[in-house]
Amino acid sequence: MNQMEEIEMEVSPDDLSDEIYQQQGEDVEDTSLDGSRLVISDYVSENGCVYIFSKVNGCWKYKCFLQPDAAKSETGFGIDVHFSADGKYLAVMSKSASDFTNTKKIDYPVSIFKEDTEGNYSRISFVYPKFNEKGSEYGSAMYLSADAKFLFVSAELKANDETTPCEGSTGSVYIYKWDEEKKRHVPFQRLRPIEKGISKFGFSLGMDNGDLIVEDENGSMYTYYYAESWEFCSVS
Numbered sequence: 001m002n003q004m005e006e007i008e009m010e011v012s013p014d015d016l017s018d019e020i021y022q023q024q025g026e027d028v029e030d031t032s033l034d035g036s037r038l039v040i041s042d043y044v045s046e047n048g049c050v051y052i053f054s055k056v057n058g059c060w061k062y063k064c065f066l067q068p069d070a071a072k073s074e075t076g077f078g079i080d081v082h083f084s085a086d087g088k089y090l091a092v093m094s095k096s097a098s099d100f101t102n103t104k105k106i107d108y109p110v111s112i113f114k115e116d117t118e119g120n121y122s123r124i125s126f127v128y129p130k131f132n133e134k135g136s137e138y139g140s141a142m143y144l145s146a147d148a149k150f151l152f153v154s155a156e157l158k159a160n161d162e163t164t165p166c167e168g169s170t171g172s173v174y175i176y177k178w179d180e181e182k183k184r185h186v187p188f189q190r191l192r193p194i195e196k197g198i199s200k201f202g203f204s205l206g207m208d209n210g211d212l213i214v215e216d217e218n219g220s221m222y223t224y225y226y227a228e229s230w231e232f233c234s235v236s
Helices: 003-010 013-024
Strands: 029-031 037-042 049-056 059-066 080-083 089-093 096-098 105-107 110-115 121-127 138-144 150-159 170-179 184-191 204-208 211-215 221-227 229-235
Touching (some): 029 080, 037 080, 049 089, 080 138, 089 138, 110 150, 121 150, 121 184, 184 229
Antiparallel strands (some): 080 089, 096 105, 150 170, 170 184, 204 211, 211 221
């Protein structure tokens, strides 16, 4: 009996989640918006892995598990996870990995997986910042759009220089968009605070009816709508 058979037969998602919580001090999991998929991450076990479950007749049934890419020397695989609305796509953040050329180490890359017709997930995209984000808390929050067209990653302590209207504010949200020609997500847009004095813009991320919601440290929520690019709409 292999490890996954043991999990399917002897360990429920709740038990697995409790066990992982005891190991790493936090429970990293996500459920798709339609309630059909559950993912639980164990990012402290060796180089990390994530377990995916689907709901069958009201009960969670083990589907598969995902492991880091050994060729990229990934560590902390699953430090953050997020499903698309229907659970067909899954974004998995790692603590570190090698870049496309395997020549340098990068922090907090994100792999995006897609479910095939047989229920297996395969990696379709690998996203990471191509600039030095040390000290910016890049990866502090992550969100995947319903159709997985956009990946949002925040850097809540990213400084904003004096040439911008948001001088002195901290935080940015980096947006990656699926490129059909390149068959992967590519850098698309950076959102900055709309004015001075905003702290930790990108503290949390979410979506509401297709609009992007960016929260700051004080609980203010900034709404953006998409029209060729992401445009500011309102703050509440």
